[in-house]
Each structure stands twice: as C-alpha cells, then as structure tokens.
Amino acid sequence: MDDFEKELKLGFLEEASQLLADAEQCFLALESNPQDGPMLDKIFRLAHNLKGSSKAVGFEDIGVFTHRFESFLLKVKNGEIAVSSSVISLLLVCNDHIRSMVDTLKGDLDARIDSSALMERIESASQGEIAHETAPETVHETVEEENFEAPTPEEVELLRLVNHSFDHEIAPVIESAPIVKAAPVATAASAPEELIRVSLARLEKLINSVGELVILQTVLREQSLSSNAHLLRKTIHQMGKVTKEVQDISMSLRMVPLRQTFQKMQRIVRDTSGMLGKKVGLLTSGDDTELDKTVLENISDPLVHLIRNACDHGVESPETRLSKGKPESGTVKLNAYHQSGKLVIEVKDDGGGIDGAKLTAKAIEKGILKPGTVLPEQEAIHLIFHPGFSTKAQVTEVSGRGVGMDVVKTNIEALQGEVQVETVLGEGTTFKVILPLTLAIIDGMVVQNEGCRFVVPLSHVHETLKPGMEDVKHTTTMGEVLLLRGENLPLYRLNTLLGHKQAAMKAANQQIAMVIRYAGNPFAVLVDDILGQQQVVIKEVGQEIQNLKWMSGSAILGDGKPAIIIEMNELVKPAKRGAA
Amino acid sequence: MSHAKNANSNRERFLSFSLGCEEYAVPLLAVREVIALPEYTPVPYTPSYFLGIMNLRGQVISIMDLRQKLGIKPGANTETAVIICDLNGASIGVVVDSVNTVLNPDAADVSDKPEIQSNRPTDYITGVYRKDKKLILFLDLSRSLSLEDHAAVRKSAEVRAPKAA
Incomplete structure (x- = not known):
C-alpha cells in the first residue's frame, strides 16, 4: 500500500x-x-x-x-x-x-x-x-x-x-425531546463554519511560543522606555496589543464545548435504563459551555459513572416510583454552567436519595466504621466515596462492584476539581462536579519572599490583609494565631514553611497575611510582599521534582524567570502535624 | 583495532566536559544543546545539588549541579556551562565546569571500569577511556542523576516536617 x-x-x-x-x-x-x-x-x-x-x-x-x-x-x-x-x-x-x-x-x-x-x-x-x-x-x-x-x-x-408523550405524567420526557432534537440541528447550522483538525501537540507548541513572545515583548517595551524614538515606542505599544490578542486567541484554542460529551450521555442513559428495566429520561442543558480539552477528556469517564449510578442507584424501579406517587419515568438532569471562574457540572436524579443511616449501618457491617459510630448526615453521605463501598446489595452489571465512586472522586481531584453531594431522602440526589476551566492557565497572585517570587492560585486566596501588631498573638503551644474579625486563624510564615532558617523574624505588621480558605480549615500565611495578580500559564516541571506535593507546577513570570506555584494546603500539612 | 577500523563511522560519539580537574563524557546523542548558566529559581526542600528550575524557551526544566552531585570540587575557572540533556524524553540541565570536545573513541581504547573497592556507588560509570595519558570517564546520566534523584527528592520531601517545625 x-x-x-x-x-x-x-x-x-x-x-x-x-x-x-x-x-x-x-x-x-x-x-x-x-x-x-x-x-x-x-x-x-x-x-x-x-x-x-x-x-x-x-x-x-x-x-x-x-x-x-x-x-x-x-x-x-x-x-x-x-x-x-x-x-x-x-x-x-x-x-x-x-x-x-x-x-x-x-x-x-x-x-x-x-x-x-x-x-x-x-x-x-x-x-x-x-x-x-x-x-x-x-x-x-x-x-x-x-x-x-x-x-x-x-x-x-x-x-x-x-x-x-402528551401525557402530562411524563412531562420530563416531553421536555427532553426538543433538546435532543436541537443538538444535531445546531451542528448542522454551524457546519458552514469551516473546521480543520489540529493536533494538541502542535497547539501546545504554539501556546509555548506565544508565551515566549509575550515575555520578549515585555522586555522590548521596557527597553523602549529609555529611548526617545517616538515611532518605536508607538509601534511597540501597538505590538503589545496584538500580542495580547494573539495570546488570548491561542489560549482559547484549547477550549471545546461539552456538547459531544453530553450527547454521549443520551446513549448511556438509554442503554443503562433499558438494561435495568427502568424508565429514565435525560435532560441536558448548558451543553455549549466550554472547557479545556484536557479537562474534557478526563471528565468523560467519571461523568459516565455518575450518570450510570444515577440510573442504577438513584432512580427507583417503576413500581416503587408509582407507589410513592412519583411519575413512572425517572429523570436525570445533566446541567453545566460557569460559576465564579469554575465549571460546574450537575448530575441530578429524582430518585430515592441517599439514606445516611443506611450507609452508616452498611459501613459498620463492612468493617469500615467501628460499631456504634454515629456520623453526622453529611459525613455519612460521603461514605459512598469510601473505597470498596457499594450501596446496592447485589453487584450489578451496570454500576459495577462499588469500585466506582472513590475512583470518580480521585479522578476529579486529579483535575483540581471537587465533587459535592446534595441529597434529599425520597426526592433525589445531586452530584456537583466543580472543575477549573482549564488546567493550562490560572489566575495567580505573585508574592515575594526572601527575594524569591512564588505564585499562589488566586482561587485559594480568600483575602489579604496587613495585620496590626495586636492582631497577631504568639503562643508557645499553638504557634502564632491571627485574630480576624472574631475568628482565630492559625498563622504560618512562608519563610518557615519553605524551610528557611530565619536570622531574625520580621515583625508581623511589616508583612502581609493571606487568608486561605480553599478546602479544609482556614489558615493564614505571612509573606513579605504581594507583587500583583496575573494570569499565568502552568508549566509542568520535570519528573525529578514532581513528587513535591506542595508545588503544583511552575509559571514563567514577566521577566522570563520561572516561579513555583504553591499549593498552600499541602505546604502547611507538615507544619500542622508538627503543631499537633 | 582492525575491527574498530571497520566500524569507524558507527562508533558512538561522546561529549566530554570537565568537572573540577577531572574529565567526564556523556553520549552525544543524549545532548540537546549547551548553554551558558542562566538565571534559575531555587526550589525548597531539594538536595543541595538540585539548583532549581530554569526557563528554556518556554519550557521549565530542572537544573542540577553534577559537581556537587558527584562530590567534586568546582574548578578554579568560572566558565560554567549547562548541558541540556534528553533523558527518556524529558529535558534536564546539568551544570559542568566547561565543555571540552566531541570524542570519537576507538572501541579498543575504552575499557570497563576497574574493580575498585569503594563505598561510593559507581554504577553510573559505563566505561573508562584513555586518551593521550588523560583519563575520561563515561557517564550514564540518567543513572547518575534522575533515578537516584527521585529517591532523594522524595526523601527530602518526607523529612521536611521536622525541619519546618
């Protein structure tokens, strides 16, 4: 050939x-x-x-x-x-x-x-x-x-x-019909917009080069400031605008709509419900919401799992539903939207909900919990994410052997995302998958410490403040504590966290405190200075240092020097252990 | 010798460089480029020979000091160079004292490393080359750097708790 x-x-x-x-x-x-x-x-x-x-x-x-x-x-x-x-x-x-x-x-x-x-x-x-x-x-x-x-x-x-389908009892199915139809029509309508396929590797090369271009442009602009050539400066100013535009475009190239992934789910619901002898309709909305290609690829499997789970464990059998006075056909809603710079995908079923007490009993039976344990409702519900936990008595072909939910959680967390569960007994369960829009760019806060610059993801920083002398209390047993509007937050110094031996502790009121409320317990970190906020492109670091958990990557700053992106939660972990 | 003559063009070539007053060499095919020592950003909780990370045309790569790694005193000259190597698809910068020349050694001049009782690991030395009374050691870079470094970095990440407290 x-x-x-x-x-x-x-x-x-x-x-x-x-x-x-x-x-x-x-x-x-x-x-x-x-x-x-x-x-x-x-x-x-x-x-x-x-x-x-x-x-x-x-x-x-x-x-x-x-x-x-x-x-x-x-x-x-x-x-x-x-x-x-x-x-x-x-x-x-x-x-x-x-x-x-x-x-x-x-x-x-x-x-x-x-x-x-x-x-x-x-x-x-x-x-x-x-x-x-x-x-x-x-x-x-x-x-x-x-x-x-x-x-x-x-x-x-x-x-x-x-x-x-005009029977009002199954109204959800009627609703779903136009949506299902709309998708292919939309595809047809957008067809005249000509498309070409480009490999992701080439795209990434482009993004890399554009990043370099931006840095060089910055250097050039700084150089031109010392020159008096009017035309030169004007041209560089113009070029800066174009460069910014090129950068924005090149970044947006990685973004793709969720449509195809959502369309796949129609089929999953159809097959799954058919196999289970249940009636389930899928309603999708927000399928034109865009997110990063890499995130999209990795979210598909967890999503399939959540959908299957909703059909299998969530929606009850037709008989049960009728006896409870619900419409015979269950509905799974798949919804995507943007919220405060993140992408949220909701998988919502109108099934029986999750029974926290039942889960606790099951966990005790399985030896995951000690007998006699009573968990608060929310914690009990989170048992579904425990490895090896299956809420259905018998193993089903559809949802597998209970190896699912913990894997779903791990996969989503690997994408810097999180899963939330909301459930109302008898009314249904909602899984919320919250994801960053892209893994490639983040909004970062550039901080300075001991002459070194670091990037902290802006989404992790709740607020920054200049503490007064009386706001910081030093205790021998608990370390330093920041008094913030009635809250007592543990206070760490970035210096100490990074293992620097300090000659003399700077007074806290000469530093700036960042309050981190990203996940887990809030705390505050003192840094020398905050240099500003900027969008940074996350660059992977070499394998040699990838197992440093507190370093989620690196970013190249305006002057071309790389800076470490700090995962504060990880960085304070050992310090917390030390204090405990 | 006769065998070596036939294979003249197929002989593996090496890039030789100085570490202190000693001479070492790595396979030329593993070398991507040689640059002057750039500005780099130190990374906390790494061994001292791990200098930090640098920007190589938009790519962030690690940079290590091979002299410190092997426990060799830096030379008197300040003409340091960075060899950017390609190790299993990943790039790494290696700081050396100076880059010397490309070697094209006869197989007969290269011998296995001598069996020496030593408490230092020497498994990263793949051969010994004698050239005009000079001794040049061939290095397996990934063995001398990366594999071990993974362990070292992991260890320093684990033990950092008491250090930080």
Missing part, C-alpha cells in the same frame, strides 16, 4: 468516526420523534456518504455492510418499516458495529471483519417488514416489532412513552 492510499484510508477512518457520532445522535433523536422526516433524510445521507467513501478508498467490508444498512434505511425512510424502539435498537447496533469496524481498521488497515450475522439480522428485519407494507401508517402499533425480535417489555413501554 503506498503512502497516498494509506493517507486516504486514514482520512476516511477519521471522517467515519465523526459521521458515526452524528448518526448516533440522529437515531436517538429519531426515537423521540419517529415522524421526523428531515432527520430521516439526514441519516440516509450520512449512511450513503459512508458507503460511497468506504468503497472509494477500498474498505470492501464496510462498503458491503453499509450497502445493506442503507437499503434497510431506505425502507425506513419510505415508510415501509415503521420507526419503533426495536428498529432504533437495531440501527444503534449497526452503528456500533460500523464503529468497531472503523476502530479495528484504524489499528490494522488490512483487517477483515465478518458482519454476516448482523447482515442477516438486517435482512430478516427488512424482509419481515415488507409483508406489513400494507400498514405503513401504523407507527403507533407494535405489531411490526415481532418480526425483528421479541420486544422486551421495556421497549414496548418506551414506545408507549413515545406515543403518549
């Missing part, structure tokens, strides 16, 4: 992945609105595209399969086969099959994939349908489905839901 052919094939595979993702959304949208003619046209076009290009680049296996697939779709489009839940299921299975073919081929361009079994299924499905051609308008009947495969009770139920 020559390079040209190889390139063509690889290009096709990339394109196919995108087409398949689009197609999946269309299938799901079609399910909530079976009469959607334009949607059917779109699906048909996608399939046709796939068939054409796969044959053109020489993937016979995909070509043959998509041909069958297309003929089947044609019948659906012409109304010979009614859109039913099981038709959608078959379409989704086919979509998955093509995707697995594409994935296999990505690994080995000469791979052969056998799809005869699935093709037979399609064949029998479409053959069976022809007999019913006389009843093309029976979308609302389930007769046709018998010809595919025996529909499971849930599928019949689902179909009922779709058909009777």
Whole structure:
C-alpha cells in the first residue's frame, strides 16, 4: 500500500468516526420523534456518504455492510418499516458495529471483519417488514416489532412513552425531546463554519511560543522606555496589543464545548435504563459551555459513572416510583454552567436519595466504621466515596462492584476539581462536579519572599490583609494565631514553611497575611510582599521534582524567570502535624 | 583495532566536559544543546545539588549541579556551562565546569571500569577511556542523576516536617 492510499484510508477512518457520532445522535433523536422526516433524510445521507467513501478508498467490508444498512434505511425512510424502539435498537447496533469496524481498521488497515450475522439480522428485519407494507401508517402499533425480535417489555413501554408523550405524567420526557432534537440541528447550522483538525501537540507548541513572545515583548517595551524614538515606542505599544490578542486567541484554542460529551450521555442513559428495566429520561442543558480539552477528556469517564449510578442507584424501579406517587419515568438532569471562574457540572436524579443511616449501618457491617459510630448526615453521605463501598446489595452489571465512586472522586481531584453531594431522602440526589476551566492557565497572585517570587492560585486566596501588631498573638503551644474579625486563624510564615532558617523574624505588621480558605480549615500565611495578580500559564516541571506535593507546577513570570506555584494546603500539612 | 577500523563511522560519539580537574563524557546523542548558566529559581526542600528550575524557551526544566552531585570540587575557572540533556524524553540541565570536545573513541581504547573497592556507588560509570595519558570517564546520566534523584527528592520531601517545625 503506498503512502497516498494509506493517507486516504486514514482520512476516511477519521471522517467515519465523526459521521458515526452524528448518526448516533440522529437515531436517538429519531426515537423521540419517529415522524421526523428531515432527520430521516439526514441519516440516509450520512449512511450513503459512508458507503460511497468506504468503497472509494477500498474498505470492501464496510462498503458491503453499509450497502445493506442503507437499503434497510431506505425502507425506513419510505415508510415501509415503521420507526419503533426495536428498529432504533437495531440501527444503534449497526452503528456500533460500523464503529468497531472503523476502530479495528484504524489499528490494522488490512483487517477483515465478518458482519454476516448482523447482515442477516438486517435482512430478516427488512424482509419481515415488507409483508406489513400494507400498514405503513401504523407507527403507533407494535405489531411490526415481532418480526425483528421479541420486544422486551421495556421497549414496548418506551414506545408507549413515545406515543403518549402528551401525557402530562411524563412531562420530563416531553421536555427532553426538543433538546435532543436541537443538538444535531445546531451542528448542522454551524457546519458552514469551516473546521480543520489540529493536533494538541502542535497547539501546545504554539501556546509555548506565544508565551515566549509575550515575555520578549515585555522586555522590548521596557527597553523602549529609555529611548526617545517616538515611532518605536508607538509601534511597540501597538505590538503589545496584538500580542495580547494573539495570546488570548491561542489560549482559547484549547477550549471545546461539552456538547459531544453530553450527547454521549443520551446513549448511556438509554442503554443503562433499558438494561435495568427502568424508565429514565435525560435532560441536558448548558451543553455549549466550554472547557479545556484536557479537562474534557478526563471528565468523560467519571461523568459516565455518575450518570450510570444515577440510573442504577438513584432512580427507583417503576413500581416503587408509582407507589410513592412519583411519575413512572425517572429523570436525570445533566446541567453545566460557569460559576465564579469554575465549571460546574450537575448530575441530578429524582430518585430515592441517599439514606445516611443506611450507609452508616452498611459501613459498620463492612468493617469500615467501628460499631456504634454515629456520623453526622453529611459525613455519612460521603461514605459512598469510601473505597470498596457499594450501596446496592447485589453487584450489578451496570454500576459495577462499588469500585466506582472513590475512583470518580480521585479522578476529579486529579483535575483540581471537587465533587459535592446534595441529597434529599425520597426526592433525589445531586452530584456537583466543580472543575477549573482549564488546567493550562490560572489566575495567580505573585508574592515575594526572601527575594524569591512564588505564585499562589488566586482561587485559594480568600483575602489579604496587613495585620496590626495586636492582631497577631504568639503562643508557645499553638504557634502564632491571627485574630480576624472574631475568628482565630492559625498563622504560618512562608519563610518557615519553605524551610528557611530565619536570622531574625520580621515583625508581623511589616508583612502581609493571606487568608486561605480553599478546602479544609482556614489558615493564614505571612509573606513579605504581594507583587500583583496575573494570569499565568502552568508549566509542568520535570519528573525529578514532581513528587513535591506542595508545588503544583511552575509559571514563567514577566521577566522570563520561572516561579513555583504553591499549593498552600499541602505546604502547611507538615507544619500542622508538627503543631499537633 | 582492525575491527574498530571497520566500524569507524558507527562508533558512538561522546561529549566530554570537565568537572573540577577531572574529565567526564556523556553520549552525544543524549545532548540537546549547551548553554551558558542562566538565571534559575531555587526550589525548597531539594538536595543541595538540585539548583532549581530554569526557563528554556518556554519550557521549565530542572537544573542540577553534577559537581556537587558527584562530590567534586568546582574548578578554579568560572566558565560554567549547562548541558541540556534528553533523558527518556524529558529535558534536564546539568551544570559542568566547561565543555571540552566531541570524542570519537576507538572501541579498543575504552575499557570497563576497574574493580575498585569503594563505598561510593559507581554504577553510573559505563566505561573508562584513555586518551593521550588523560583519563575520561563515561557517564550514564540518567543513572547518575534522575533515578537516584527521585529517591532523594522524595526523601527530602518526607523529612521536611521536622525541619519546618
């Protein structure tokens, strides 16, 4: 195979992945609105595209399969086969099959994939349908489905839901329908905006270089101040503006909307609830909220887990729900928004909520807690994040073996984020995932200490103040204490924290106290001076020093010298231990 | 010798440098560039030979003093240089007294290190090269720096509690 052919094939595979993702959304949208003619046209076009290009680049296996697939779709489009839940299921299975073919081929361009079994299924499905051609308008009947495969009770139920979606009892499902539909439409609308794919590595190189450019620009500006050349200074001023703009643009390149990740969740909810015999609708909002590509990639798995958990452990079975006077179908809401410089993703179910007492009992039974322990409600709920803790009596295929929630928590914390749980017994549970918008840039406060500069993430600093002499009390047993508006905060000196031996302690009133209230107990840290606030690009440091926990990275300051970004919470940990 | 002649072009090349009045060399392929000692930022709780971090065209890399690491007294001249090395894909700056030349040694002139009773670890010395009565030691940089340094840094991070208190 020559390079040209190889390139063509690889290009096709990339394109196919995108087409398949689009197609999946269309299938799901079609399910909530079976009469959607334009949607059917779109699906048909996608399939046709796939068939054409796969044959053109020489993937016979995909070509043959998509041909069958297309003929089947044609019948659906012409109304010979009614859109039913099981038709959608078959379409989704086919979509998955093509995707697995594409994935296999990505690994080995000469791979052969056998799809005869699935093709037979399609064949029998479409053959069976022809007999019913006389009843093309029976979308609302389930007769046709018998010809595919025996529909499971849930599928019949689902179909009922779709058909009777004007029933006010399942209002959430109605709400979800336009949202599901809106997403692909939006994609279509934004299509004319031409796109190209760029590798993240190249992007990062660009960002690196732009960072250097900004530094050099600063140096140049400082140089020009001593010169009298008017034009030179004016040009440099102009250049500064352009440089700033270039920097902003290059930073924004890493930001991507959550849309695709959210779309994936529709499928997860559908599959999970189907498997569990529950009825669950997913409502999404805020899917155009943007966040950093790296964060996005790492948030997908924890999110899938939370969603599955909501379907499995959160939403009750239809019978239980009815007996409690709730609508039969549960709702999981997935919502994203920005809040004070952070991204918040909420996963909210209207299920049974988490019973703190039950959790405590379970934990005692498992030996995680000592018998007789009584925990405050909030702490008890946090037991779900304990490793090896599963709240459901039996292990389920869906949510796994209880190895999940602690992993979710660890993964999110690795992204500098946090998970919050709010639960009301009988009404539902909300998981709030709070994430930084990007891992690449933070707002930092530049502080000076003993001639060295350090960066403290601005989000960790609650306030800064110049303490008066009478505000700082020295105690032999507890170290120094800062009296702040009725609060007694432990006071540390950055000098001591960094292990400097101090010749003479500076008077506290000549220094500045930073109050840290980021997580855990608040405390204050004395630094020599605060130089200012600025956005800094986080630079990874070498492996050799990555295990210094109190150093979350480094940043290059305006003069080109690197500074350490301090994680205050980690830095005071040993000092706290020492004091205790 | 005859064997070495055939492999003339394939012989591994080394960059030699001085540490105090001794001469050492590292494989040339591991060397990315040589720069003058830049400004660097010290990092607390690291061993003394860990000088700090520096900015190499937008990339932050660690910089270490090989002389202090190996316990060699710095030379009289102040002409220090930093060799930027590529160790398993990561860059590291190594401070040496001066960079000398590129060596292209005959295999026959390179011998294994002599078995010497020593209480210092010497496993980072990969060979000994004799050239015009000079003795040049070949170093395995990742062994002499990084692996051990991970441990050292970890240790200093652990023991810092009493120091800080």
